[in-house]
Amino acid sequence: MEEKKEKNGFEPRLVGILCRWCSYQGADLAGTSRLKYEPNMTVLRVPCSARMSPLFLMKGLTSDIDGILFSGCHPGDCHYISGNMNARRRFVIFKKLLEFAGMEPERIQMSWCSASEDKKWADIVDSVTIEVKKTGPNNKFK
Amino acid sequence: MKELIDKAKELLKEKKVETVIGYREIRGCVVPAYVDSPCDADCLIFDKRCVYNLANYLKWFKNKNVALVLKGCDAKSINVWLQEFQIKRENIFIIGVECYGVMNEKSADAGLSDKCGHCEAHVPNIYDAVIKHQGDKKESVQGEPFKDIQEFEKLPHDERWDFWKKQFEKCIKCYACREICPMCYCKECIVERNIPQWIMSSPSVKGNFEWNMVRAFHLAGRCVECGECERACPVNIPLMKLNKKLIKEMKELFDYSAGQKEDVKSAIDDFYPEKDIKIDDKMIR
Amino acid sequence: MKIGVFVCHCGTNISAVIDVQKVVNDLAKMPGVFAMDYKFMCSDPGQNMIISEIKQKKLDAVIVAACSPCLHELTFRNTLIRGGLNPYMLEIANIREQDSWVHTDRDKATEKAVRLAKMAVAKAKRNQPLFPQEVSVEKSCLVIGGGIAGIQAAIDISSAGYQTVIVEKEPSIGGKMAMFDKTFPTLDCSACILTPKMVQASQSKKVKIYTYSEVEEIGGYVGNFNARIRVKARSVNMEKCTGCGICWQKCPVKVNSEFEQNLGPRKAVYVPFAQAVPNVPVIDCVNCTYYRSKRQNPESKGLCRICEKFCPAGAIEFDQKDKIIEEKFGAVIVATGFSAFDHKVYGEYGAGRYKDVVTALQFERLLNSSGPTQGKILRPSDSKEARTIVFVQCVGSRDESKGVPYCSRVCCMYTAKQALLLKEHIPDANAYVFYIDIRAAGKNYEEFIERVQDEYGVLYLRGRVSKIYRTGDGALLVRGADTLSGTQVEISADMVVLATGLVSNPETVKLGQMIGIPYDKNRFFTESHPKLAPAETQTAGVFICGACQFPKDIPDSVAQAGAAASKVLGLFSQEHLMLEPVLACVNQKICNGCFHCRAVCPYNAIDEEILKDKSVVARVIESKCHGCGNCISACPVSAVDLKGYTNEQILEQLQSLR
Amino acid sequence: MISEMKKFIISKNELKKILAGIVAENIKLIAPVSRDNAFFLEEVSDAEKIAWDYSNVVKPVKEHIFPMREVLLDFGRGTDPPALDEPEARSSGKEKNPAGNMPPVKEQVIFGLRPCDARSLLVLDKPFLQEKYVDSYYKERREKTTLIAMACLNPEKTCLCSSFENGGPFSSAGSDVLCVQTGQDEFLVEILSEKGEKIFKNPSFAQPSGEVLKKLENLKADSEAKICKALKVPENLRELFEAGTWETESLSCIACGICRYLSATCYCFNITDEFEQRLRYWIPCSFKNYTKMTSGEISREKKSARFKHWYFHKFSYHKDNFGEYLCVGCGRCIKYCPVKIDFTEVLGKIGNSKQEQ
């Protein structure tokens, strides 16, 4: 019973690392247009998705965070020209490695979200929250 | 192995190199050999038991000119070193050796190690001289290289996690896998950094998981699959399983395998133009 | 380390959803943290409160939990400067746009606000004081695109005494406006108001015009851009040529003129239009017989060369090569304009098969006295006079299916103008306009439309044209609906003019990626802020004006050009420029010299340095680095770190959620 | 001489029953277990899982007295001032402060360790216990441990335990109980201390007959004959610090941590804080950062200097400080070295390198 209650009563602790030029402004726009989404994700601002080293994924998951989302500009829109492309490769390789080691793929997510896609940002946060809530708490390192 | 010894003697006589690093046999097992003078070059041998990747010793011979006896898989490490500006090509003389498989020390029946099962680098792709292979040229069984990886991927993720958790629990953080790997040449490894403390230095489940993940990630697109890390691990953690997974991904996604050419940008730093990327869109929302 | 946390109510924007007092209490529990709240933190009393707290409690770092950093990061940084603290010891927790406005559950939102504030404290604890980098400013501006917007910007900047360079792809500046006959609503002759501007620009000592040339590469950063411009070979010597015109009279080759929208011919050596600036012809080496023969067999002497024989000034130089010009600029203004929508995608309007279905620009050329028909409105098919003309609005605008969802703003006005001009040319001609909504939101615009309908009797039919047929005797049968009278309408017209919408210049993508400025899904350049900064882009030192930002009419383009010019003058007025100190720096004791960082750096801002012990390590060129952080994720030993967003800070932020 | 009174014969199942009894009394039983074709001393819940046919376990027994990672202090998460908790409060069961959640140290019995490992604890006792500062963590675990050693019937070619005074495959030094497998199902058990007494409470088992004792003697003899390695430390080792050809000997060493960690007697450690716990963990002196000072300077930077320090600490410094070599000859450093360096050979080459000059 405890496990089941804890599952649906479980409030996942999520971290979103956003690039300040596109995704962060998209999230702000979601705010100005008063869209409503889940409050579980705490947002961290970095200059570019290229700054999001895949090691943050690992460090996040080992300091009992249930899910991490990287969000950057669409290919071609990057303020720093090719930052998001390098970030994409590093992210994909590290996610495949973590998945191979047994980490649930829903805990590690990446998204492209531009400064004008406020609706998309709200949907991303909601779907990530639901997915991580489904996979349950991250007690691999308790 | 007369050809190998003559080549070593010739190099040392003409003072082209200061030392020749090869293999030697003492008390029944094969150890690395450092030959400085032509007269004691007779101890050099090459056979099934020469498993070490001698390219690793370049860490301590960085700007001396040295000759190396290298198998096919080991020579690929030189390509990665050149790709990352660690040595100058003219400083080293590569004595390539045609090899048809080396022994797997850890298996009871001392059969060929599984990297040789699908080896396609019998003759090194970078060398200054080649020593022909004496024994039978048994063509390696061209099995599907990543079959065990694909099977392991099919397991559910918590089963995979239990497998790796049990393996990482054994890790004693002796870093033999780092010191034996030619790709780990950093002056100060990321493990020794405490501002910020990327990796928990104590051998806990968290610390070992972080260490093995970062080590495997740093080999993405760089590991030449010489299998030394798994051989050196005293507690038998299947490290090559992690590396092979990344080799499979780099091949499938970016069509890149380590150590082929030395003037190309490593795949992890490169990127396709917008459209024709093989990463399926499910990975990124 | 003493940290001050200031939580803002933002009136009720924040306090309506978040229990601000609980946030303050939770934060005050942390060691070394003083927390307080105020109704309007960004107001003057709010800022003075911060300053007094800094002085009184000798704070080392300040956290403001309020609205998004994009709004008030600068204001609070200046507050810190006034309070005597380094401006980079400030951290902002965004608890309005990303918390109170987007959540409804009160205590979950409050708990999220506490998490955001604690994360900001964790980052502020490891902030280092940073000092902006002083950089010199090159006092010269590059204007890309020589349309009315580019010319106006160049004139404004050069009138302030600064050197300006215009780079225009076509052989002459003037852009699309040179093609127009009259302009609405004043019906001034377009050439009469454009030519003085062009001449003023060409005669100004401070303006250098490179026509028939393109920008190939732009590097550097605000105040120190270096651009490489390719001036394509005109095969005519600019100094010697007097513009007498003998060469293009004698030239035997006739080709469709792009300027005349393929309605009229031009020669292989041509000047796009009479009042071209510079009035120097260009030899079109694709169609010129001499160059074609040279391509067949390069050794031969080449045929024709008639223009060379007849040129009194001997200005023809067939062996002229492209010139590459490298120049340094302090700012860049992008004014690349628009291009007309290609109406062939509309099958119902004949998909370009009917010669008498012309685009608005083609009709403009027909109206123009210097056009191919010297102002007479003749049907391109059999050049008979067209007495009934149907104008179709919104062709390639407000049409999601054709990928052009927006309204191009100017078609309603220029269609009305063209209808008026038609009636002036042929008083008893009858003009019909099929429209969805008339958009005339400018000064005297509505009155102009009224005049066209009443005075000139142009018939406005509210409805879309469903099909255009070509009947046997060459007339065009236009079938549409008139929703006001609720009836089907069928008109047999001599000619149909499609009011094609304005789409982005095809070069936008290449140019945007070259300079590093983003563009939206309609390929128009994205301005820094739609309301507050329409002429700026997110990249410092790069400004946009004219139709390349979004379709607009001439008054708006000129106004925006003035705005862009004023921003550039603001930039040039400062002796030194303060550059963001958020740059990468390498810890050379740890660097292995593997140069993964240089492989990923989009600005190649990393070069080699030989240390005393002869080991080669990486070094960041501070002036070229934009602080994106790509090198930090690529470095295996994280020997390089980004000031302001160090690895230690981000890890502390992750671990503050434990 | 093994005294008569404390020796008896026991069968394998009785031995297993006794071991199961230990687990029943809620005492931690640690015994050799086979995992991925290597043997480790691990906590065992049922006696069936114990492996019997092993030469020696990979990790030495010091792993259970001086653990690879041991939490020294737990100062609570973010309470200011930190609520200190330490073994005193733990062992005496005193109501710990809310933050202190370190598990108390349980009684433990280690079965199946080899005589060389048992002797290594005697060697480790000196630096940890007989100094001005007594290490309370080591002392507490040492007192709560009972060692049941299993004599070596066939030592490996890398073993050299007989080169030490009280060494040898059948040596009883350091262990509380010594078992010798004399027959297929017959064990000669000898009690050596009261702790051993507590385990085999009622020795109602048969006394060993003369013939069993004779079998014991020749088992011991041919076991000692199997040892082919010997340790010969040059006397003038201190002069060889400069003179010795350490440079060439250390060429093939890759400076990993295997010989330090798996050595039965190496005891260097680091103390570090992880979030709200202070813990210590093993660290080998072969890493470059082992002697890195805060000024960034490293005193033993060259690989040969670190290689040399291991030999000198084991065979010179420790002998000067504590009177015996810091080695028990378990041979793990030879067996597990990835590049097959044999320290006895290195000492031999260094020893006679002086004569050549």
Add this chain to the structure above:
Amino acid sequence: MQNIYLPELAKIEKITEETPDIKTFDISFADAGAREKFTYLPGQFIMMSVFGFGEAPFGLASTPDRKGYFQCSIKKMGKVTSEIHRLDAGNIVGIRGPYGNGFPVKEIEGQRLLFIAGGIGLAPLRSLIYYCFERRKKFPDITILYGARTVKDLVYKPELKKWQEDKSIKTVLTVDPGGEDKNWTGKIGLVPKILAEMNPFAENTAVVLCGPPIMIKFTFIELLRMGFREKQVITTLERTMQCGVGKCGHCSIDKYYVCKDGPVFNYEQIKTFLEEI
């Protein structure tokens, strides 16, 4: 069973900024019992721990006669020290110690004293200097030679000024070449060079030396050239330390443990070390 790794809780009373990266901390123990128990000799060191970040050894800079609190001067170098530099007055730290053997105050009684310090090395010497000031009868003649990289890096500036005015002691300050600024009156040059210029009287003089290893090495050469006997030259060795009680093996040099057999050695012992310092 006394737990040797358990620190005592102590409060930071006052923090004074000596130079941009060196601060002096006045620390006093939380409970009175520990305060009395804590007696030390000049030259000993303590292990200070910031809970959650780690522990590091710091020399005691105050004289043992000053009851109530002791002082440590800490330079911002690594993880623990930069966290210490973030602390404010009133925060809690953990103190373990005192460890090490301290200066041989008995042997150097009655002799002439020559203190040579480099950079932060003045901290442990300052403890001995004030110890000698309290007992001027036993230590009549004191000379202090103190050098630092730049004028900004000189620590205890007010006290240096006081020592320069005090006629009974000879104080010589120097900065490395290029480190001086306009109103610098002291000498310019490395410590060994200035020592050679001073050419102190070698007879019946004890030399106490503390500073970075390179300075110690070159000063040894100078002192021996000037005829100082090896037993008279005393120095403290800088080594990385983890436990501070002679267990962890990090501070080993030759067969000695710097933390247990004393950070203070005389040159006679150091000469016998196999490894150079």
